[in-house]
Amino acid sequence: MSIAQNTETTAKLRCISCGATPDSAGQDFRCTACGDLLEFFFPGWTLDQLDGAKPRRHTDPKPSHHTDPAALKSLWLQRRSSRDALDQSGVWRFRELLPHIPNLEKHALTLHEGNTPLYHLPRCARATGVENLHAKHQGMNPTASFKDTGMTFAASSAHQGKFRWVACASTGNTSASMAAYAARGNMHSLVLIPDGKISWGKLSQSLDYGALTCQLRTDFDGCVQILNDLVRQKPVYLLNSVNPYRIEGQKTAAIELMEQLGWEPPDHIIVPGGNLGNSSAIGKALVEMRELKLISRLPKLSIIQAQGANPFYRCVHEFGGKKLEPMTADTLATAIRIGNPASWKKALRVLQVTSGQVEQVMEVEIAAAKAEIGADGIGCEPASAVTLAGLKKLRRSGFVKAGESVVLILTGHLLKDPDFTIKFHRGDLFTESRGATEATQAKYLQRAPIVLDANLAAVIAALDAAERNS
Numbered sequence: 001m002s003i004a005q006n007t008e009t010t011a012k013l014r015c016i017s018c019g020a021t022p023d024s025a026g027q028d029f030r031c032t033a034c035g036d037l038l039e040f041f042f043p044g045w046t047l048d049q050l051d052g053a054k055p056r057r058h059t060d061p062k063p064s065h066h067t068d069p070a071a072l073k074s075l076w077l078q079r080r081s082s083r084d085a086l087d088q089s090g091v092w093r094f095r096e097l098l099p100h101i102p103n104l105e106k107h108a109l110t111l112h113e114g115n116t117p118l119y120h121l122p123r124c125a126r127a128t129g130v131e132n133l134h135a136k137h138q139g140m141n142p143t144a145s146f147k148d149t150g151m152t153f154a155a156s157s158a159h160q161g162k163f164r165w166v167a168c169a170s171t172g173n174t175s176a177s178m179a180a181y182a183a184r185g186n187m188h189s190l191v192l193i194p195d196g197k198i199s200w201g202k203l204s205q206s207l208d209y210g211a212l213t214c215q216l217r218t219d220f221d222g223c224v225q226i227l228n229d230l231v232r233q234k235p236v237y238l239l240n241s242v243n244p245y246r247i248e249g250q251k252t253a254a255i256e257l258m259e260q261l262g263w264e265p266p267d268h269i270i271v272p273g274g275n276l277g278n279s280s281a282i283g284k285a286l287v288e289m290r291e292l293k294l295i296s297r298l299p300k301l302s303i304i305q306a307q308g309a310n311p312f313y314r315c316v317h318e319f320g321g322k323k324l325e326p327m328t329a330d331t332l333a334t335a336i337r338i339g340n341p342a343s344w345k346k347a348l349r350v351l352q353v354t355s356g357q358v359e360q361v362m363e364v365e366i367a368a369a370k371a372e373i374g375a376d377g378i379g380c381e382p383a384s385a386v387t388l389a390g391l392k393k394l395r396r397s398g399f400v401k402a403g404e405s406v407v408l409i410l411t412g413h414l415l416k417d418p419d420f421t422i423k424f425h426r427g428d429l430f431t432e433s434r435g436a437t438e439a440t441q442a443k444y445l446q447r448a449p450i451v452l453d454a455n456l457a458a459v460i461a462a463l464d465a466a467e468r469n470s
């Protein structure tokens with residue numbers, strides 16, 4: 001069984017290694033010739049063919065990609081005041097830069113994803129010495145993580161392909177997002193997650209959205225293996241980020257970011273690295289935007305991993321990008337507890353073309369950075385906080401300079417993993433074997449709740465003590 005390529009116009013599938021251009025993808029979304037990943041490319045986007053952007057509605061019978069940069073920018077702005085559900089989505093608003101899905105009006109599954117805020121981080125700016133420091137908060141999506149931008153697009157493709165079942169392996173956010181969009185499209189969803197290694201917030205989402213949720217006695221990488229075998233035997237549609245539709249949808253976070261910055265790219269964008277789909281997507285969008293002259297230069301895209309789950313860091317720093325050695329991953333930032341990232345070659349390309357860096361950060365650095373982002377009134381889940389921890393390292397190494405502009409991509413909401421937060425503030429997060437000594441450095445950020453008798457004097461005493469210490 002094969003999945004038809006949903007493009008009538010210019011987007012085509014291509015293998016990232018051997019360059020084969022198949023008309024359709026198998027259910028595992030891998031090249032049948034060499035087994036590597038597929039990606040979409042847009043042969044029609046040659047810059048000598050600019051023919052002026054004409055507004056393209058999703059109901060147009062024969063859409064085409066028009067690529068005049070000024071006209072596209074104005075069209076996307078106009079859509080912000082439209083009442084059309086697709087125009088209100090921060091993903092579908094940019095549909096000119098995405099492959100076409102036939103009969104979109106019937107198949108688009110949208111929860112008004114995207115449209116996420118870009119916040120200045122004043123305290124983090126002072127702490128890092130980078131005044132122009134912003135966070136694009138992808139945790140402000142409908143299911144509270146960045147996954148929704150790719151999921152709206154890929155789940156719509158599954159719907160268009162009339163799939164009854166969609167499936168993913170996940171550390172929790174992909175599964176929550178997939179289950180929500182499957183529910184919207186009346187599809188069944190199968191979730192494979194590592195038993196005991198995802199946060200309750202994420203698990204509870206997939207239960208409420210109605211997924212068949214299997215907690216496997218293995219890690220994320222073990223779940224991926226089983227899912228890959230499953231999709232070869234059963235007609236289920238794979239919604240992990242090896243699915244190139246996911247990557248296309250996730251590109252829109254970068255497009256929206258550039259729009260928010262008045263199409264003036266920052267010097268640096270910093271993202272967490274797990275399975276490496278997100279960095280690949282953001283990098284792809286940046287390159288395409290530059291090709292289309294929507295932006296005039298590329299920001300440096302840097303990728304940060306947790307030290308206990310750092311196969312990509314090692315790939316770059318130990319093996320010169322020649323190979324990725326899978327590892328058994330371990331980090332309290334469970335979203336990025338991944339030892340064999342599928343999209344490492346795509347991410348490597350992005351790193352090279354944007355001249356970014358890859359860094360690793362310790363558990364205590366992640367916990368401290370998370371509390372610092374929280375203290376700016378924003379908050380995020382642990383995996384997102386690696387970006388600030390990484391920025392501090394990139395400042396120390398001189399790669400990021402004080403006068404430069406930096407955008408951190410925060411991938412998940414603070415409330416995704418309240419256990420981590422509460423343990424950190426109570427001082428219970430780190431054990432003897434896991435960073436308890438270093439954790440003393442982050443003590444000043446801890447704000448444990450105080451249990452008091454129910455009387456006014458006790459509360460006033462607590463208030464006065466806090467005032468003295470502030």
Ligand code: F0G
Binds near residue numbers: 170175272275277384
């Ligand atoms: N941040 C969060 C909050 C995540 O959930 C993930 C990945 C990442 C960062 C890393 O992004 O994989 O594209 O490099 N979560 C996946 C999941 C793997 O199953 O939810 P990546």
